[in-house]
Amino acid sequence: MPDTYFYHYDDYDRTLVSERVDQFRDQVRRRLAGELTEEQFKPLRLTNGLYLQLHAYMLRIAIPYGTLSSRQLRKLAEISRKYDRGYGHFTTRQNLQLNWIKLEDAPDALAALAEVDMHALQTSGNCIRNVTADHFAGAAADEIEDPRIWAEIVRQWSTLHPEFTFLPRKFKIAITGSPNDRAAVRVHDIGLRLWRNDTGEVGFEVIVGGGLGRTPMIGKTLREFLPKNELLAYLEATLRVYNRYGRRDNLYKARIKILVHEVGVDKMRADVEAEYAETRDGLLGLSNETIEAITRQFALPDLPPKSNLVGAVEALRLENRDFALWLKSNVAPHRVKGYAIVTASLKPVGAPPGDASAVQMEGVADIADAFSQGELRVSHEQNLIFPHVAIEDLPAVYAALGRLGFAEANVGKITDIIACPGLDYCALANARSIPVAQRISNHFSELARQHDIGDLKIKISGCINACGHHHVGHIGILGVDKNGIELYQISLGGDVDFGKTALGTILGPAVAADKVVEAVDALVATYLDTRAAGERFVDTYRRIGAQPFKERVYATV
Amino acid sequence: MAKNLSGDLQVASANRLSDGVVVWLDDAGEWTIRLDRAAVARDGRTGEILLLRARAEAFPVIDPFLVAVAEEEDGTIEPLSLREKIRASGLTFDAIAADAVRYA
Amino acid sequence: MPLYSEAGGLPATYVPLSFADWQQRPEWPAVALANTDPVEDLAPHVGRLRLIVLDFPKFSDGRAYSQARLLRGRMGYRGELRATGGVLQDQIAFMLRCGFDSFESEQKGFGEALARARTLFSVVYQPTEDGRAPASRLRLENRPLAAD
Structure with missing residues (x-):
């Protein structure tokens, strides 16, 4: 098994994390014994990543700067099986959330994390949170x-x-x-x-x-x-x-x-x-x-330069359309010749965005060991990344990801939706996010159509706290509650690209839950009808403004 | 068809301290995971008393509160708000299973 | 409110003046600041002050941590630095690191917690006013963990 090419914990780091687990174990004991009130305990559990959600506690595990080893990912799978329901949710801040944790188990779960130099420190609370970085860093x-x-x-x-x-x-x-x-x-x-x-x-x-x-x-x-x-x-x-x-x-x-x-x-x-x-x-x-x-600890792995042009890859590109599309959307240039950065899409059609089962996590860890120096990244777009894949291995990685349901060629496309957990899980939410994402994903499932529509980022939040980053979506969708009914406010033109960072502008009145797909469809149709050559959705919006989009949407819904 | 949608009917709810599970206060003053066993307050005054009782029994739970419910002809109760419906009956989609390699 | 200090603190009868009153009588050796009072104004006087009390209106209001570090680190205050208000045992380790050395707390078990607080974490990452060597320095000096 390959060594890791990122920061290694030493005795200092390990001691601190394990002493922190001991401290939290004592705090949990005092809370369960009634020595601490909930008001006193809440900030203590929060700075250890433990929230109370609608149905259970949620543990938010830090993946500092989004970098993860295969060994760590396997441990996350194991923890999700042992202390949760066997799946986890990768978030927009390079964290992994487990949704069904028991308070009495939380210290043991944190101790298990510490075995692989991980923790949930400062993933919540009024402190400096888990630091995030470019998910392609180092590659x-x-x-x-x-x-x-x-x-x-x-x-x-x-x-x-x-x-x-x-x-x-x-x-x-x-x-x-x-x-x-x-x-x-x-x-x-x-x-x-x-x-x-x-x-x-x-x-x-x-x-x-x-x-x-x-x-x-x-x-x-x-x-x-x-x-x-x-x-x-x-x-x-x-x-x-x-x-x-x-x-x-x-x-x-x-x-x-x-x-x-x-x-x-x-x-x-x-x-x-x-x-x-x-x-x-x-x-x-x-x-x-x-x-x-x-x-020195972040040194690039030893990657002997290779040819960028591999016969087997080119042959498969010609004969398999989905593979060709996947190369376009899910594979990015690497700094070393003959290698690529591969994004595993955690947005299979119709699935809750960013969720992975324990078996899927283990499968991804296996692929990382075989083809990416045992290393992985988590993106703020809720996908997983293999940073160092030889181009000659791309067909094998594609096939292996396909078996896990993570080979959808949709990175940056309309079904690569960012969504917060929403009202299904979250105590703060006003409306559901995941079911909305699922409906949009199912509606636009056809791959060639997604690629024809091109780069289009849809971001969905279930409340104004904006964990789904709706403000910076090309299409942003914000769930609101109006007299007990879920409505969705649509905004256009948000962007996080450097130099173009912009906040979206609200299109008009919020639409009913069962009209969101029609509204998105109308937005896409307006774009397809008016786009100039090479223009992305958001470029067309910037050129022609909101009015044509608005007219079509409100004539439809 | 719902018999009573007035919003006057209320039950007391909370999350259990030890595991966060959603619970309701029953007639005996015990916290139960079964909504059908919850004590129902039928007017505002009884609601206040129910909340006081819930707070008095709050040691094993976190921050009790009242939930407005509707009652069917057959006596089954259901929360009025979507949030409380979801708290009572769980996710509105199928979460991926631990051993699943594909969703759905 | 019970008063705790690690060793030989001033008695509770030693009366600090409020900042406004103290400004009228800056020769008085004890002052109690609100967490919005300008701590920098004490700079010319820290040599003769024997007690400074900093307030936590709520335990979650952390402004006095910065005041404490400025007093100890920037102004070189050596007298007693007391935390009052929302002072809970789970904050002691942070308070000690910022230079507090006495505490008013109503929480049960506070004294025992104070006795343990310095050993709760044998590693620190930041250089602060408690003078402990952070991990980055110990690493450079190749010192084993127990040396601190």
Whole structure:
């Protein structure tokens, strides 16, 4: 079995995680014995990833920067079988959620996770959350530097940070190392974008105050260029300003985006820089040795360059249309010649988006061992990724994924729908998400038609908290509750691509649950009738505006 | 056909502390996983008393609250809101099975 | 409210003034701040202050953690730093790391928890005012875990 090519826990990391499990076991014991009230216990369980949902507790497991080994994935399958109902839900924040956990079992489940250097630390609560990164990191052809090195550095710094565990509200950090941002850095509390300046030095653009939810905002640039080794001191200064001055009088105005919006980005920058001027020479400067030690662990696996053109692949491409489409949509360029990045679609037609059974997880782990250096990634689009696949192995990977139901050639297409768990599971939701996604998926199941429609991102949230990222969907769908009836508000034109990040605009009155498919169909028909050559759905929308879409939708529903 | 949709009928519900399972308070003041055994308050005043009783019995559960229900001719009760219907009867789609390689 | 400290704290009878009152009498050696009071204003006086009380209006309101770190780290305050208000045993480890050394708490079992709090986590990732060496430094020095 191959070794892993990402950060290895050492005794320090393992000790901390296992001591944290012991602490939580004691907290659970005290709660069950009545020594802690629910009000006192809730923040403790939340910072250990344990929510109470409609039917049960839900455990949100962190997959830091979306990187996972086959061994870890097998353990997740085992835990889902032993402590849950044998399946899990991959989320838009590179987490895995188990939906049927018992409080009394939670410490054992966390101890099992710790066996493979995993945890559920800070996947909830008003603290710095699990750090996310580009899911193609370390493999992408367009990458400047691997963002996971920095995500790991931030993971360590933010774990059990004593000053920032009771922030005004949750705090999400995302990092990208490519000009093509796949980590949505403009819609996070802090987004970090690695780029190379005129002198050839690589540093961070620090973006602050983005976010979706009730008040969606695009993040603003706090610092154009931050030298890399100053990252933690700068983050600490920013978090301190937020901890001291972020609003705590109103839950809905407590995120850093509201602070930035109210004081203005210039004042925010002045405050952060003033704090930073005092902090920068402290102990948080990163030594080159530390950076190098972590960088070495993210070394590219030994991938001997090969030919990009493989006869068997080309032959199959010609004879099997679905394989040809899969190569187009699910396979991305790798930085090493002769290799590719393969996305396993967790969006089979008609299935709950992002869900995988224990058997499917094990099957994916087997494929990773055989064809991708034992390594996997989880994307914020709720798919799984094999980062290092030789092009000559693509037919075998395609066939193996087909046996698992994960070979749908739909990545980036209309059935690659992002959806939150919605009212079927979630205590916050107002309306269901998954059944809506299933109906749309079934309606557009025909593969050639999906590819004809082209890139089209549908994102569905069951409430205004926007876990389904509906604001940045080309088509966004938001479930609302009106006098006990589920209605769905449709928005158009959202985008998370860097430089084009945009929030969608509401099309018109919300539509009934049983009219959502017709509405989407009308939107697609409008696009197909008016698109110019090579134009994506969202480009056509930008060119012609909402009116033609609106007329057709409301004439239909 | 529902006999009583007035919204006056209420039961007390909560999630069980130990495992999060949905439970209802029965006539004996015990928490049960069976909605058909729930104590039904038939007017606002009785509802308040039921909630007080639920809170007094709240040790093994989390934050009890009242749920408006409808009653059929045959006496079966069902929550009025979609959220509570889902809490009472589970997911509205089939979750994937542990040993499944394909959905549905 | 019961008062706890790790060793030899000032007695509960040692009376701090509110920040507004203290500003009138800045020679007084004890002050109690609200978590919105400008802690920076104490900087010229930290040498003669013997007690600073920081308030947690709710346990979930974490502003005083930042105040504590500024007092200890930036201003070099050496006197007693007391947490009051919503002070619960599961926060002790965080409070100690930010430089608190005495605590008012109504929670049962708080004293026992305080005695255990420094050994709860034998690894820390951040350098803070408690002076513990973070994992990143121990790694560079190649020190085994038990050395801390």
